[in-house]
Amino acid sequence: MVVDSVSRSLGKKSALVAIAVGGISAGALDLLQACIWFGWDIPLSIAGGLLGPQAAEHGGAGTYALGVFLHFFIAVSAATIYYAASRRLVFLTEYPLVCGLFFGGAVELVMRLVVLPLSALHAHGPYELEDLIKGLLTHMVVVGLPIAYSIRRFSR
Numbered sequence: 001m002v003v004d005s006v007s008r009s010l011g012k013k014s015a016l017v018a019i020a021v022g023g024i025s026a027g028a029l030d031l032l033q034a035c036i037w038f039g040w041d042i043p044l045s046i047a048g049g050l051l052g053p054q055a056a057e058h059g060g061a062g063t064y065a066l067g068v069f070l071h072f073f074i075a076v077s078a079a080t081i082y083y084a085a086s087r088r089l090v091f092l093t094e095y096p097l098v099c100g101l102f103f104g105g106a107v108e109l110v111m112r113l114v115v116l117p118l119s120a121l122h123a124h125g126p127y128e129l130e131d132l133i134k135g136l137l138t139h140m141v142v143v144g145l146p147i148a149y150s151i152r153r154f155s156r
Contacts, residue, residue: 023076043067104144
């Protein structure tokens with residue numbers, strides 16, 4: 001009975017570590033590359049997705065902090081989804097390179113085609129092919145791979 005309780009506790013801790021490491025590393029890499037490519041005010045645009053275009057254009061430090069928080073919330077949510085799926089689909093942890101690349105691409109497509117059009121910014125296409133390819137490749141590497149390898153390394 002005690003051994004079962006301890007193993008459940010360790011399992012919960014390893015799940016939290018796997019999700020936290022994957023989500024925070026993917027969030028940091030993605031935010032850094034977005035700031036380098038699009039400017040250091042990108043967190044204002046992220047907050048604008050919740051608050052509207054005025055926040056994206058005229059937001060202050062609080063809006064900036066909200067954008068950073070929302071970005072990491074999304075990244076940790078993606079890691080949580082990957083972790084949950086990996087409990088049933090064992091190949092997600094057995095083949096993190098391929099699965100991580102596909103997952104990162106899926107995250108990009110969901111953000112671009114579902115989340116952004118439904119946000120307060122109402123961002124939608126048509127998209128240029130170059131931007132779509134750049135977004136897919138970037139998210140495959142900086143989001144998908146850190147999450148997949150963290151889930152493989154830290155979860156039991």
